Amino acid sequence: MHLKSNKLMAATNYMLDEVNEIYLNCRNVLIQNRVFQWDDQYPNKEYFKECIENECLFVLMNDSKIIGHVVLNEWEPEEWELVTWQASNPIIIHSLMVDPRFQGRGVGKDFVRRCEEFAIEKEYNSIRLDAFSGNENAIRLYHHLGYQKRGRVSFKTKPEGYQEYICFEKTL
Incomplete structure (x- = not known):
């Protein structure tokens, strides 16, 4: 697989089942x-359908194969209100995932960089996201790509012991 052939594009309704399948596989891993x-x-699946309708779900394509997907929009959870952010015009990364069959090949790094290119093209000045504090791979990826830790939040809707998330931001 050549990463240079990866491209970010808006998801369409016909991609919904494949998007959901990638999610289920990622969740299982x-x-x-x-x-x-x-x-x-x-x-x-309902969330992904709504995001497609709102034109904020994007897929990472390698040739004609979906190898990942992400939601990019301006919505921030209320838990983030206490975080000290730096930039004033951010785009937010939600539920970024890479098909497990393609993980460990640099796809995640390439995917985040393509999100950054998209943000710059749309004239955002930063990217914000949160990552579950127990997801060491995600945390390592964001640190490696220059994202700065801005704080920690707790999501009460998550199971006990799995509520703490680390908030990251990268100024573009």
């Missing part, structure tokens, strides 16, 4: 690794 950040409530 996370659960096997005792990372309980996703459940049946979030994200889910």
Whole structure:
């Protein structure tokens, strides 16, 4: 697989089943690794359908194959209100995932960089996101790509012991 052929594009309704399948596969891998950040409530197929309708779900394509997807929009959870952010015009990364069959090949790094290119093209001045504190791979990826830790939040809707998330921001 050549990363240079990867491209970010808006998801369409005909991609919904494949998007959901990638999510379920990612969730299963996370659960096997005792990372309980996703459940049946979030994200889910209905969420992805709504994001497609709102034109904020994007897929990472390698040739004609979806190898990952992400939601990019301006919505911030209320838990973030106490975080000290730096920039004033951010785009937010939600539920970024890479198909497990393509993980460990630099796809995640390439995917985040393509999100950054998209943000710059749309004239945002930063990217914000949160990552489950127990997802060491995600935290390592964001640190490696220059994202700065801005704080920690707790999501009461998550199971006990799996509520702490680290907030990151990268100024573009």
